[in-house]
Amino acid sequence: MNMARMRAVTFRAFGAPDVLQVTEVDRPEPGPDDVLVRIDAAGICYHDVLSRGGRIPGKAGRILGHEIAGEIVAAGADVPAARVGEGVVIYQRLFCGTCRYCLSGRQDLCRNSRVLGEQGGGGYAEFACVPARNAIRIPDGVDMTAAALAVCPIGTSVRAALGVAATGPGDTVLVTGAGGGLGLHQIQVAKSVSAHVIAVTSSEDKADVVRKAGADEVIVSHDLKFSAEVWRRTGKQGADAVLENVVTDTFGESLRSCAQNAVVVVLGNIGAKRVEIDPGLVIMRRIRITGSGNATYKDVQMALHLLATGAVKPFIGAVLPFPQVSVGHAMMEQREVTGRVVLQGW
Ligand SMILES: [Zn+2]
Numbered sequence: 001m002n003m004a005r006m007r008a009v010t011f012r013a014f015g016a017p018d019v020l021q022v023t024e025v026d027r028p029e030p031g032p033d034d035v036l037v038r039i040d041a042a043g044i045c046y047h048d049v050l051s052r053g054g055r056i057p058g059k060a061g062r063i064l065g066h067e068i069a070g071e072i073v074a075a076g077a078d079v080p081a082a083r084v085g086e087g088v089v090i091y092q093r094l095f096c097g098t099c100r101y102c103l104s105g106r107q108d109l110c111r112n113s114r115v116l117g118e119q120g121g122g123g124y125a126e127f128a129c130v131p132a133r134n135a136i137r138i139p140d141g142v143d144m145t146a147a148a149l150a151v152c153p154i155g156t157s158v159r160a161a162l163g164v165a166a167t168g169p170g171d172t173v174l175v176t177g178a179g180g181g182l183g184l185h186q187i188q189v190a191k192s193v194s195a196h197v198i199a200v201t202s203s204e205d206k207a208d209v210v211r212k213a214g215a216d217e218v219i220v221s222h223d224l225k226f227s228a229e230v231w232r233r234t235g236k237q238g239a240d241a242v243l244e245n246v247v248t249d250t251f252g253e254s255l256r257s258c259a260q261n262a263v264v265v266v267l268g269n270i271g272a273k274r275v276e277i278d279p280g281l282v283i284m285r286r287i288r289i290t291g292s293g294n295a296t297y298k299d300v301q302m303a304l305h306l307l308a309t310g311a312v313k314p315f316i317g318a319v320l321p322f323p324q325v326s327v328g329h330a331m332m333e334q335r336e337v338t339g340r341v342v343l344q345g346w
């Protein structure tokens with residue numbers, strides 16, 4: 001039997017962006033519970049940039065990308081045929097569905113799972129094949145380019161701001177690295193539940209876009225000594241939640257910015273360095289320090305809802321055709337772009 005073929009971007013060895021090359025590979029065939037999705041748009045995550053450079057464990061030769069929107073073009077025997085033609089985003093984690101984490105709705109914690117593009121085929125291709133339950137319908141009014149951001153960075157922001165930090169109306173949320181791809185979406189997600197958002201950025205250039213994302217207050221802090229300013233602007237109350245996208249060189253100030261019983265959510269590890277904490281401060285203010293990562297299935301649905309209602313507007317820095325993926329990687333590595341780089345069209 002002749003296997004159908006498809007175009008895909010792969011890399012033979014770790015290295016600079018130009019290791020990414022368009023090739024032809026076998027098109028995956030859906031099993032009984034799977035759907036075949038024709039990929040319309042795929043986001044480039046900074047995670048992909050690290051993977052390509054060999055800075056994250058994994059093998060060369062795979063198809064990267066876990067931020068995928070497209071259309072179901074074929075369905076396995078056990079999938080309702082009516083799903084063919086549906087516009088979907090792909091929940092990026094192929095989860096077991098039966099472990100205690102999956103059953104409690106925390107597919108992000110499933111230890112018997114893998115993320116698309118990290119093992120097996122990802123988004124830098126014409127097609128992807130996934131279990132039908134991983135294909136989440138895109139609501140009306142959300143285009144494919146925007147939908148590609150639903151899993152990550154918007155879903156990731158939903159997990160951190162609404163899931164882990166449990167932000168509610170009137171809470172003061174401090175966002176560090178606010179001008180980055182995560183920060184700009186976290187601001188909007190926090191505003192969607194009527195929180196008061198204070199954004200910190202080290203760059204004057206980013207202040208405008210941070211304000212445009214909806215931050216109530218913007219602190220431009222070149223020396224990253226922002227806690228006194230947070231203290232002043234909150235009438236010495238401090239922040240109820242800190243979304244820490246930077247950590248290296250900011251963590252101490254984030255702790256000092258905390259209100260009583262605040263939660264500090266650790267998302268960033270840019271410097272990959274150890275940080276010091278002042279236990280006295282953590283005890284005195286009853287600060288909770290916690291990590292956050294991938295969106296859950298429900299977070300992705302929430303992200304799509306926020307896109308559909310317009311509460312969150314996707315920050316898209318550039319749209320490039322798939323064969324120019326190496327250009328996109330270089331732009332991200334050089335930090336030449338604010339917002340997501342999305343691949344669309346061949
Ligand atoms: Zn991502």
Ligand SMILES: [Zn+2]
Pocket residue numbers: 095096097098099100101102103110111112113
């Ligand atoms: Zn599981």
